[in-house]
Amino acid sequence: MIALPRLLSLDEIMEKFSFLDDYSEGCHPTILEALARTNMSQQTAYGADDFSIRARELIRAHLGHADSNIFFVAGGTLANLTIIASLLRPHEAIISAATGHIVSRETGAVEAVGHKILTVDKPCGKLAPEDVLSVLAQNAQAPHMVKPRLVYLSNATETGRIYTKSDLTDLAQVCRSHDLLLMVDGARLGAALCAADNDLTLADLAELTDVFWIxxxxxxxLIGEAIVINRPEFAKDFAFHVKQRGALLAKGRLFGLQFQILFETDLFFNASRYANDLASKLSKGIVANGFALASQTQTNQIFPMLPNHLVKSLEADFKFYVWEPHGEDHATLRLVTSWATPEAQVDRFIAALSKRV
Amino acid sequence: MIALPRLLSLDEIMEKFSFLDDYSEGCHPTILEALARTNMSQQTAYGADDFSIRARELIRAHLGHADSNIFFVAGGTLANLTIIASLLRPHEAIISAATGHIVSRETGAVEAVGHKILTVDKPCGKLAPEDVLSVLAQNAQAPHMVKPRLVYLSNATETGRIYTKSDLTDLAQVCRSHDLLLMVDGARLGAALCAADNDLTLADLAELTDVFWIxxxxxxxLIGEAIVINRPEFAKDFAFHVKQRGALLAKGRLFGLQFQILFETDLFFNASRYANDLASKLSKGIVANGFALASQTQTNQIFPMLPNHLVKSLEADFKFYVWEPHGEDHATLRLVTSWATPEAQVDRFIAALSKRV
Amino acid sequence: MIALPRLLSLDEIMEKFSFLDDYSEGCHPTILEALARTNMSQQTAYGADDFSIRARELIRAHLGHADSNIFFVAGGTLANLTIIASLLRPHEAIISAATGHIVSRETGAVEAVGHKILTVDKPCGKLAPEDVLSVLAQNAQAPHMVKPRLVYLSNATETGRIYTKSDLTDLAQVCRSHDLLLMVDGARLGAALCAADNDLTLADLAELTDVFWIxxxxxxxLIGEAIVINRPEFAKDFAFHVKQRGALLAKGRLFGLQFQILFETDLFFNASRYANDLASKLSKGIVANGFALASQTQTNQIFPMLPNHLVKSLEADFKFYVWEPHGEDHATLRLVTSWATPEAQVDRFIAALSKRV
Amino acid sequence: MIALPRLLSLDEIMEKFSFLDDYSEGCHPTILEALARTNMSQQTAYGADDFSIRARELIRAHLGHADSNIFFVAGGTLANLTIIASLLRPHEAIISAATGHIVSRETGAVEAVGHKILTVDKPCGKLAPEDVLSVLAQNAQAPHMVKPRLVYLSNATETGRIYTKSDLTDLAQVCRSHDLLLMVDGARLGAALCAADNDLTLADLAELTDVFWIxxxxxxxLIGEAIVINRPEFAKDFAFHVKQRGALLAKGRLFGLQFQILFETDLFFNASRYANDLASKLSKGIVANGFALASQTQTNQIFPMLPNHLVKSLEADFKFYVWEPHGEDHATLRLVTSWATPEAQVDRFIAALSKRV
Known part of the structure; x- marks a missing residue:
């Protein structure tokens, strides 16, 4: 069932294993090996290297959309702010769920490039067409109000939910009929596309969105996100924006090579599926031990509700976020798995539950 | 004389060797090896990893300045725009040589965060105290003119010149007596500090500047610059600015580990000195063959003036920038060496000169 | 009871009288007369004219706060964006009621100068200390979240409510103890200070806020708002910001003279009181005719709830905003009075109610 | 020769007459009278008043360009920054003469909205097509350099020179063939269009530029500039930008009425011509007294070079700027005339020259 081999034995890892996030380790060994193999090859700078060219071809092959252009940047906030600064004029605004990463986890990066975010309260983090229409209705008093122009989604959402093909098609349609652009933040797009109940593909994203990133x-x-721009008029000058925001790397080969490796084989998908599978195993183990989950996430983040005394004892062996209190004597935890999580640690966590109730 | 071993044999490299820049290869093998060794260690995200903590200690040991704080970001433009956005209020401006990287090679990144750059024409790229005073005198009509507040230097400059300790002390003094901040762009600080005629140290930079970066x-x-902030009041909220500009890396370990390796031994200095030494060997070989240099650079960039027919024949075997025409039938080239340049390629270039005149 | 004379006879005005807003007419005749009288006097430009100097003295006499500096700008949005751009650094944010004018009626002006607004849902538009504390608690994850730094209030609020001295003292205290700045948008400060239940003075505002505007x-x-900066460190470079945002008028005499006239006598207060008194008369007349008010506003805006058929017939003789539907067959209106509203029009409106029920 | 009547007798004015600038007095009496006449008329806010509608019609009649849209704002810096923020995307830059008002007299307002200005040294302040081509050539290294996109001219220039129809046609042509926009800052457009050697009309400006302002x-x-946008795609959302930058006046009637009066008769042109004529008389008187002019300005600013002792004695009776020293014992002055300058003051100045040599 689980595609990737366990990467380290229990002896090799730190005693207190971390389920804090999916970026605690370095990179997949295949990438590391490729970095070593290609290290001394002289390459053209600023993203015109052989690896970046090849990586763009490989990603484009998934899109089935000849017009898409691909740019690599170091991180998610840099991707979001560069995309938004390039798409919008000063009076144009973004529509986002209030849980959106750009709203509350990027230190006002979007406002710092000049744009207002109009938010909709949606605990699941998923926007629906009626949310978009409602924001349009509430912001119609031109020119005293900003002009909503871009719908921002995260897939998977910040709380681990995914958009189906039907969800995204409906949103794309409302965007097109109201002259709105659609972008998808794909910080955890791998997890979304490899969720058990996912029916969306990269080709769908290319078809339905103006911009998304992988x-x-x-x-x-180790580092890097791939921005996919599906409309040539937005791609035309995008390189200027990448450079202006400090996102153009001299050694662009670092990004190119990693995405080449991720998409040359199915590593991108396998690594994401592996993380989801372990999260699913963890979920089932938790439920089997009689505990509930705060929400039915579909990807690599799970939110079990455990009694406080058990949380305390688990903290001796594991790291995780205590997300919020739940009633008087329980707490909701966040546990995150990744391509690097040893299955043995998941087993160990489940065992710890059964022992300590 | 030359500290680092030749890294590759001639057979291993591409036939047409590139002297285009100092970022055509990956990273020093020692760094690569450390990345592999530490890859699966779980580390705290966002720069609180063990490697970043250690790297900061190692750099601070060079500074002799307990107050300095150190932040890592991916590239030079990101370093410059984040520093400047954090230091200045909207009406405050920068004083720079017209050759400054922020002026004409960063796609208006500084203006995009809201600040005007007041420039001084200096072909050598080195600002002197009288340049600063002259800008102050010309921009005194408050409130109709911006308020000069920050002096920006590059060391080495964009044309390969360096600041001596006396140069920098004089500038620091004029800054302090006119309530100006002083920052140094250190994209090629290694080359500057390892130049034959350099007498400046990292400790001097910590003493004389408000902010500099390495x-x-x-x-x-492979990637990464270390920002050193020498005044606590500017360091206090700097992490917010790093995050807001998209420069806070989830896997900050990547920056931390590299700087740990660069400063744990003297790799940072040795790699820079190696590049300078090869540039010096190349300079001497060119002059010995009867050609002149456009300027007496002191670091790893050299600017020979060669006849056009020779340039043409060199282009068969080497890559380099034809910087500008020189008279009717000559051109000025730019050749750059690096930690990765095989000495054999330098020898081969010099041999090509002697054969083809 | 009503201080100002009726300005025009019913015959002189347009048949369809407008209660749409308090800026439909020109300026008070006393100001017009002063403009004519001083027109050809040569005055120093950019706010250093005799009238501006005198106006500042007159306002300062109300403040009892030797440190306050006063600047004049053309309008409210310009005042708000200039103040905020001058007070905050890029990572700092504003706390405001969701009804705040800067939130939804200024086309993203605050975001366009780079700052996020953190909002609190308060139908009355009045912030309380616990609202501020709640925003602080929700935005504490530095450096991933912006740093709340400025509390923005409107007095009167956008829905016509006022802050008492005790309200403002409590807010000032929570600001001081949490290193927050406090500003008051005074677009309708006259109406607030002349409300029947007001106990706040300009001197209190100077004491309790960092910046407010009148x-x-x-x-x-005719045009113009007076920004009062109560802390010298914020006033020091403020003129640069005024100029940079395009708010420095060549003929600053226009602002200066008007504020001189407003504060030389008690015209500012009398004009505001007159508007409030007419609003009060209107309220009473509406209630006396058996209709309810949606909220108990305290200033010159009132929100009666009337049956739709009556609204329709009123529209033949009056202009006003239909604010929102109220149930199936009623609507809430907004009626605004001003220094220029003839009392006869208020009487006529009340008469129309009694006739048409 | 001189169209307007002398406005005040010598007895009525201050003893020390000011030639400092053309904004020392209030407004033309005809405007003042219209303000009084219309004061109590209720008008729709935010520029939809009857006067603004009429003023737009009157200006449009001069343009012969059905597509032009007209917006009013309070001052020149506000006009420039709003226009530029609305026209450019973040990576696009402006080409201007180094003497341009936006370069050194607007406190970095253009940079504060995010754009770099690429300057050309032209002492006369007039850009020529070759200047534009030269900036394009020097800024061609995409994406490391900003993309020049807008040519900014002032007519009259900051040193009093004007563009002929041929000058502007040549510039418009180079702009069109290089996908550049063309804007004209018309702070002193009246003076330019009424210069003795002018052959340009408002209709030419509408034809040749994308945006200009009057x-x-x-x-x-008293206050106000009229922005004329000649391309519908730039006018479409312009009102949002006006509001966002704080330039949308509640009582827009103030702008509308003034421009209605200026263009209902030929007051705009007559007032400008009157100022030019007096400047010409002053020039001739200076030359007739044996003194030279630093430059042959064509409008209402003149730059005589006078001996220092004479300057000193003139300062007893007149105010003016001492522009710069000229040799050891002379200085260049700037004298500005306006619609409000009494001819008697010009005569008095000339007489003072002849008496005191």
Whole structure:
């Protein structure tokens, strides 16, 4: 069932294993090996290297969309702010769920490039067409109000939910009929596309969105996200924006090579699926031990609700976030798995539950 | 004389060797080996990893300045724009040589965060105290003119010149007496500090500047620059600015580990000195063959003036920039060496000169 | 009871009288007369004219705060964006009620100068200390979240409510103890200070806030707002910001003279009180005719709830905003009075109610 | 020869007459009278008043360009920054003469909205097609350099020179063939269009530029500039930008009425011509007294070079700027005339020259 081999034995890892996030380790060994193999090859700078060219071809092969252009940047906030600064004029605004990463986890990066975010309260983090229409209705008093122009989604959402093909098609349609652009933040796009109930593909994203990005950092890369721009008029000058925001890397080969490796084989998908599978195993183990989950996440983040005394004892062996209190004597935890999580640690966590109830 | 071993044999490299820049290869093998060794260690994200902590200690040991704080970002433009956005209020401006990297090679990144750059024409790229005073005198009509507040230097400059300790002391003094901040762009700080006629140290920079940064990308790293902030009031909230500009890396370990390796031994200095030494050997070989240099650079960039027919024949075997025409039938080239340049390629270039005149 | 004379006879005005807003007419006749009288006097430009100097003295006499500096700008949005751009550094954010004018009626002006607004849902538009504390608690994850730094209030609020001295003292205290700045948008400050249940003075505002502004446009002036900065460190470079945002008027005499006239006598207060008194008369007349008010506003805006058929017939003789539907067959209106509203029009409106029920 | 009546007798004015600038007085009496006449008329806010509608019609009648849209704002810096922020995307830059008002007299307002200005040294302040081509050539290294996109001219220039129809046609042609926009800052457009050797019309400006603005402040208005946008795609959302930058006046009637009066008769042109004629008389008187002019300005600014002792004695009776020293014992002055300058003051100045040599 689980595609990747266990990477380290229990002896090799730190005693207190971390389920804090999906970026605690370095990169997938295949990438590391490729970095070593190609290290002394002289390459053209600023993204015109052989690896970046090849990586773009490989990604484009998934898109089935000849017009898409691909740019690599170091991280998610840099991707979001560069995309938004390039797409919008000063009076144009973004529509986002209030849980959106750009709203509350990027230190006002979007406002710092000049744009307002109009938010919708949606605990699941998923925007629906009626949310978009409602924001349009509430912001119609031109020119005293900003002009909503871009719908921002995260897939998977910040709480681990995914958009189906039907969800995204409906949103794309409302965007097109109201002259709105659609972008998808794909920090955890791998997890979303490899979720059990996913029916969306990269080709769908290319078809339905104006811009989306594919997170590398959380899918086995050391660093890097691939921005996919599906409309030539937005791609035309995009390189200027990448450079202006400080996102143009001299040694662009670092990004190119990683995405080449991720997409030359199915590593991107396998690594993401591996993380999801372990999360699913963890979920089932938790439920089997009689505990509930705060929400039915579909990807590599799970939110079990455990009694406080058990949380305390688990903290001796594991690291995780205590997300919020749940009632008087329980707490909701966040546990995150990744391509690098040894299955043995999942087993060990489940065993710890059964022992300590 | 030359500290580092030749890294590759001639057979192993591409036939057409590139002297285009100092970022055509990956990273120093020692760094690569450390990446592999530490890859699966779980580390705290966002720069609180063990390697970043250690790297900061190692750099601070060079500074002799307990107050300095150190932050790592991916590249030079990101370093410059983040520093400047954090230091200045909207009406405050920068004083720079017209050749400054922020002026004409960063796609208006500084203006994009809201600040005007007041420039001084200096072909050598080195600002002197009288240049600063002259800008102050010309921009005194408050509030109709911006308020000069920050002096920006590059060391080495964009044309390969360096600041001596006396140069920098004089500038620091004029800054302090006119309530100006002083920052140094250190994209090629390694080359500057290892130049034959350099007498400046990292400790001097910590003493004399408010902020400077140490370029890793051109000194053996794959990616990364270390920003050193020498005044606590500017360091206090700097992490917010790093995050807001998209420069906070999830896997900050990548920066930390590289700078740990660069400063644990003297790799940072040795790699830079190696590049300078090869540039010096190349200079001497060119002059010995009867050609002149456009300027007496002191670091790893050299600017020979060669006849056009020779340039043409050299282009069969080497890559380099034809910088500008020189008279009717000559051209000025730019040749750059690095930690990765095989000495054999330098010898081969010099031999090509003697054969083809 | 009502201080100002009726300005025009019913015959002189347009048949369809407008209660749309408090800026439909020009300026108070006393100001017009002063403009004519001083027109050809040569005055120093950019706010150093005799009138501006005198106006500042007159306002300062109300403040009892030797440190306050006063600047004049053309309008409210310009005042807000200039103040905020001058007070905050890029990573710092504003706390405001969701109804705040800067949130939804200024086309993203604050975001366009780079700052995020953190909002609190308060239908009355009045922030309380616990609202501020709640925003602080929700935005504590440095450096991933912006740093709340400025509390923005409107007095009167956008829905016509006022802050008492005790309200403002409590807010000032929570600001001081949490290193937050406090600013008050005074677009309708005259109406607030002249409300029947007001106990706040300009001197209190100078004491309790860092910056506030006094709206001239809605209190009898043709154009202009007076920004009062109560801390010298924020006033020091403020003129640069005024100029940079395009708010420095060549003929600053226009602002200066109007504020001189408004504060030389008690015109500012009398004009505001007159508007409030007419609003109160209107309220009473509405209630006396058996209709309810949606909220108990305290200033010159009132929100009656009337049956739709009556609204329709009123529209033949009056202009006003239909604010929102109320149930199936009623609507809430907004009616605004001003220094220029003839009392006869208020009487006529009340008469129309009694006739048409 | 001189169209307007002398406005005040010598007895009525201050003893020390000011030639400092063309904005020392209020507004033309005809405007003042219209303000009084219309004061109590209720008007729709935010520029939809009857006067603004009429003023737009009157200006449009001069343009012969059905597509032009007209917006009013308070001052020149606000006009420039709003226009530029609305026209450019973040990576696009402006080409201007180094003497341009936006370069050194607007406190970095253009950079504060995010754009770099690429300057050309031209002492006369007039850009020529070859200047534009030269900036393009020097800024061609995409994406490391900004993309020049907008040519900014001032007519009259900051040193009093004007563009002929041929000058502007040549510039428009180079702009069109290089996908550049063309804007004209018309702070002193009245003076330019009424210069003796002018052959340019408002219709030419509408034909040749994308955007230009007509300065009201220096042509008899109390406040206000009219922005003329000649391309519908730039006018479409312009109102949002006006509001976002704080330039949308509640009582837009103030702008509308003034421009209605300026263009209902030929007041705009007559007032400007009157100023030019007096400047010409002053020039001739200076030359007739044996003194030279630093430059042959064509509008209402003149730059005589006088001996220092004479300058000193003139300062007893007049105010003016000592522009710069000229040799050891002379200085260049700047004298500015306006619609409000009494001819008797010009005569008095000339007489003072002859008496005191």
């Amino acid at each position: 997170g590398g950092t959380k899918a086995g890369a | 370029g890793g990308t051109k000194a053996g790293a | 709206g001239g446009t809605k209190a009898g002036a | 300065g009201g402040t220096k042509a008899g208005a």
